[in-house]
Amino acid sequence: MPADRTTRSWALLTTLALSALLTACGGSGSASVDGKATLRYTWWGNPDxxxxxxxxxxxxxxxxxxxxxxxxxxxxxxxxxxxxxQAAGGDAPDVMQLDYRQIDQYASGGVLLDLGGQSKSLRTDEIDAGLLATGKLDGTQYAIPMARGTETVVYDAEEWKASGVALPRAGWTWDEWADSMRELKRKTGKAGSVDPGQSEDAFEVWLRGQGKSLYPRGGGLGFTADDLTRWWTFADGLRREGAVSAAEQTTQLDGSVENTPLGRAKAVSDLNWDAPSSGFLALVGDSVKLAPMPSGKDGTPGQYFKPSMFVGAAATTAHPEESARLIDFLINDPEAAKILGASRGIPVNESIRNDVVPGLEAFDKTIADYQDSLEKSLKSPPQAPPSGDNALQTTFSRDYDQVSFERMSPREAAEDYVTEAKAELR
Known part of the structure; x- marks a missing residue:
């Protein structure tokens, strides 16, 4: 890994920690206006x-x-x-949506409030202990899971059926998935799917189907350059056949459904998470369906239920109690649950999940039914990724770009990535 990249990584963590220390006393959170406590609340997502x-x-x-x-x-x-x-500048929003991969980075950087100290305003007793623990670092509760989700093959069922290609099924393998992508290309003239090579999430599903993991509990990487070479060789071969999206389309991915090949009508399916897949309805129509991710050759599933996202509060907020109340409302209020539906995944509050799920309609019900179909087959979730993984997601896509634009071989890119990853995680 280049020295300047390592320096930037450590500099970010140092800046985060110093920013938190410098601002903790002054409280840079939102001020009160007209006697009201003003909170800034930010999240990512689609218009729905x-x-x-x-x-x-x-x-x-x-x-x-x-x-x-x-x-x-x-x-x-x-x-x-x-x-x-914002976090590096000591100006984190009072309440913020967080990804699984951000907890370690922001908690260790002093950005997040200890929510365990807000138990009077924030109830967590009806959240599964295992899910709740994923928001902890060194025993401190820095974030609360908002919902659970899992990856999916999201597809245009109308176009897929019209092609005559057999529909996705539970237990299909990656080789069977690849054959379907080739057939879809031949029958429709479109790529069968987005290129999976660019996605660390898809790689993790494939890797777990081989009995391995991204990160073992002892630290470091749970895979080798040989493993990653196999994955990128598999994906790049499909790209060369036109069975998955071309490099020019794949490089436009930005986390929104609008810029996926499926969203642009350039592919028949996509690899995504179940809740965000609701965004395809406005682009594809009511024929959007969800199918399980492919499994290992022996049928071992690689996907898992994970907290689809978390919510946390800034350590610098001027209103910790009010921030905790907002978090509590988003997770525990029955009326809020009815409004939010499955837009962030299936609720983690057990009593609310039991009340809300039977009444879900339209695509929310599609998500609930999809998760229910997987309830008995998915493995337990892995530990939350180390802080360096947040940066490595970008590195993963960047290195695969070198493969898809034919500037590096899968082997060269895999060795480059593993070298950088080991340095980032050191």
């Missing part, structure tokens, strides 16, 4: 999630007239970059 969130926040403000909530959202990539800038 945004509309539901705004409606839920409006209900919160109605029930808590002493609190004003200023909201903002963006696509995942843009959101991730902006939050990193």
């Amino acid at each position: 999630r945004a509309a539901r969130t705004e409606k839920a926040v409006a209900l919160f403000e109605k029930e808590h007239p002493e609190i004003d909530v200023q909201t903002s959202f963006a696509g995942y990539d843009a959101y991730k970059q902006k939050l990193a800038t």
Whole structure:
């Protein structure tokens, strides 16, 4: 890994820690206006999630007239970059949506509030202990899971059926998936899917299907350059056949459904997470369906239920109690749950999940039914990734770009990535 990249990584963590120390006393969170506590709440997502969130926040403000909530959202990539800038500057929003891969980075950097100290305002007793623990670092609760989700093959069922290619099924292998992508290309003239080579998430599913993991509990990497070479050789071979998206299309991915090949009508399917797949409805129509991710050759599933996202509060907030109340409302309020539906995944509060799921409609029901079909087959979730993985997601896609644009071989790119990853995680 180049020395300047290592320096930048350590500099970010140092900046985060120093920013938190410098601002903790002054409290750089939102001020009170007209006697109200003003909170900034930010999240990523599609327009459907945004509309539901705004409606839920409006209900919160109605029930808590002493609190004003200023909201903002963006696509995942843009959101991730902006939050990193805010956090490094000591200006993190009072309440923020967080990814699994951000917990370690921001908690260890002093950015996140210890939510365990807000037990009077924030209830967690109806959240599965295993899921709740994924928001902890060194025993401290820094973030609360909002919902659970899992990866999926999301596809245009109308176009897939019209092609005559057999529909996706539970237990299909990656080789069978690849054969279907080739057939879809031959029958429709479109790529069968987005190129999976660019996605660390898809690689993790494939890797777990081989009995391995991204990160073992002892630290370091759970795979070798040989493993990654096999994955990138598999994906790049499909790209060369036209069975998955071309490099020029794949490089446009930015975390939004609008810029996926499926969203642009350039492919028949996509590899995504179940909840965000609702965004395809506005682009593809009501024929959007969900199917399980491919398994290992022996049928071993690689996908798992994970917290689809978390919510946390800034250590610098001027209103820790009010921030905790908003978090509690988003997770535990029955009316909020009805509004939010499955836009962030299936609720983690057990009593709310039991009340809400039977009444879900349209695509929310599709997500619930999909998860229910997988309930007995998925493995336990892995531990939360180390902080370096947040940066390595970008490195993973960047190195695969070198393969898909034919500037490096899969072997060369895999060795380069493993070298950088080991340095980042050191």
